[in-house]
Amino acid sequence: MLVSSRDLFQIARKNSFAIPAANFVDALTAKVYTETAESCGLPLILAYAQSHEAYLSIEEAAWIGKYYAEKVNVPVVLHLDHGSDFQFIKRGIDLGFSSVMFDGSSLPFKLNVQNTKEVVDYAHTKGVVVEGEIGHVGSNEISYEGESNDRSYDTTLEDAINFVKETNVDSLAISIGTAHGKYTGEPSINFDRLHEISSHVTVPLVLHGGSSSGDQKLNRCATEGMSKINIFTDFIVSAHKKAKEPSQDYFELINQLEEGLKQVLVHYYKVFETQPVQWKG
Template sequence: MLTDGKSVLTAAKKGRYGIVAPDFLTLNACRVFVQTADALNAPILLSFAQGHAGLISLEEAALVGKYWAEKVETPIVLHLDHGQDFDFLCRAVDLGFTSVMLDASMKEMDENIRLTKEVVRYAHARGVSVEAEIGHVGGSSEGVEGGTETDNVYTTVAEAKMFAAATGVDSLAVSIGTSHGVYKSNRVPELNFERLRELAAAVPIPLVLHGGSGTGDENLRRAVRDGITKLNVYTDFLVGAMREVRAVRTDSLIETQAPLTRGCARFLPTISILFLKPHKIRQCRPPEHPAAFSSYTAAPNEKSGSLRTVHLQKFRKVFIVKT
């Protein structure tokens, strides 16, 4: 069901579990993210970035996102990721996005506050949640592939407290050492968990971690334990999708669609399990026949059942928990 970001993230913060926010570029990706989340009974922030508006329009993203969110029982937040300007954010709100992010983190603090307050005023009047960012997560400056490379600017506790109080945002993206895109030499980043704990203790609203791809399972588990409520993931889905396409070795555009969808489907369950607390996982419906895997057929060279082999065995081990 389509819901607002504040209610989902507030519940997660209180329950000390994490919410994944995958970015979608296509109808297939949107569908598989929602259906997989529903099979896991794991709320997500289904995200679309302004930087991708050249690939799929904001209007199309709104229609597709709302359509699939309203077809399932699990709470789905339709979220605008890395909004760059006020008019675009307002359009997203008017089109039915239930959460928006203004990324003015590269601007001076006073300007970031001013712009964020404008967005908060407009969005809150229409029941839409707002995320903002201070500090700066390195990598792509637009939060998407192919952007300008920039360095990390770590979030300070004093600025985070002041910014949250001054703007009235519902969640705050902080910088503690992650980067957008792919890490060089496949290195695992070193996160500043001490800073994260200080931020979580000082700021009453949910904290967001951008650049979650390639960060490492243990880093992600610890980030949620130490105060992160929402995790943005994009590059890992791209890498997984392209890996599946290359494995098929076909020149047919049609035959690439199923592996692209598989690539997106494989990763979301794994990362969701990292974030859900055991008591939350036990409430999930065991995905013996996940809806996410029912909308396409296996590639000709794929062994029967191989799609489920790794992840669903892991699911069964996790779901069969004595209470």
């Protein structure tokens, strides 16, 4: 069922677990994610990133996402991930996404606040929730791999408090040491900062760059303050690995791809200690 993340994240936060946000790039990935969520009886964030528009238009993503979300009985949030401009995000809201993200993390703080608030003001009139981001989750060129002591990209408590107050966002993505894409090692997670922000900020927190960040570290993130954890690279790597196995025909190849995707989602449901949610609507 297609739902809003507002109540879903509050349940996750109260019960100390995280919900995986799985990025879909076509009908196959959306189908596997939602069917796996249904078979596990667990909630899901079905996410479409603006950066994937070259592979899947936002109109196609809205139709595919709503179709598969409404086919299952578990709560599914259709989320527009890493939206970078108001007009694109507005299209997503008007097309039926139940959650959107404005990523202004690379902007100066005041401009990030201004642009995020513009999205919030429009989204809330449509009953859509908004995720904002402060701090910088890089693309591994600046990721904290190994035991780096450079925490200059980490979100500060002061910025987190002020950003939520000034924008009225519904959830907040913060930087505590992860990065998008593949790692050559594991990131150094700033758990002290996570605890500090989660104890002072009222909205649910989000972790980007979850793939291959280490199961033990991600479990701690999920049980110690993060309500949503984004995964993408691990899905693609797993599906590609399965596709390299011998197959007899196209349909067997599809089955292999599906199995690779399913294995990753099932794995992270366990790592995040995701719990069933009895949705009352």
